[in-house]
Amino acid sequence: MSKKTPQNVTIYSKDYCPYCKAAKRILEARGIDYKEIDVEFQPEKIVEMVTRSKRRTVPQIFFGDQHIGGHDDLVHYYSQRAA
Ligand SMILES: N[C@@H](CCC(=O)N[C@@H](CS)C(=O)NCC(=O)O)C(=O)O
Numbered sequence: 001m002s003k004k005t006p007q008n009v010t011i012y013s014k015d016y017c018p019y020c021k022a023a024k025r026i027l028e029a030r031g032i033d034y035k036e037i038d039v040e041f042q043p044e045k046i047v048e049m050v051t052r053s054k055r056r057t058v059p060q061i062f063f064g065d066q067h068i069g070g071h072d073d074l075v076h077y078y079s080q081r082a083a
Contacts, residue, residue, distance in 0.1 A: 006063035009034040012049040013059050016040075019071035020059040026074055027061075 009027065011034050013020035027034050039045040039058065046056075053060040053067050061068040068077050 005030075005032055008062075008064045010037060010062045011035070011059050012037045012039050012045065012053075012061075014038065014040040017058050019057075023059045023061060023071040023074050026071075026078070030078075 009032055011020065011023060011027070013024070013036055015038060024034070024036070037045050037049070039049055049058075049060050050056055052062065053069075055070070057070055059070055061070070061074055068074055
């Protein structure tokens with residue numbers, strides 16, 4: 001399986017969200033750069049997030065155009081891969 005560092009990583013988040021903080025910690029621990037889009041006060045970004053992910057909860061994480069999902073999905077994604 002590929003251990004390549006994902007590029008163009010985006011995380012849609014809200015400031016108060018513990019799952020968002022946990023997801024960011026996972027990315028940071030892996031040395032993955034990401035663009036954070038705080039959707040809390042940006043309705044147009046919520047629309048973008050829901051359109052891309054078909055989900056309304058935060059976080060929503062993308063590796064490029066690949067939708068990884070939320071925090072639990074990110075944990076699952078890496079549990080399927082060698083360290
Ligand atoms: N199992 C989800 C849990 C996500 C979740 O419950 N997120 C909360 C915030 S921490 C949420 O989006 N609640 C609705 C909202 O804040 O609008 C995950 O792993 O991402």
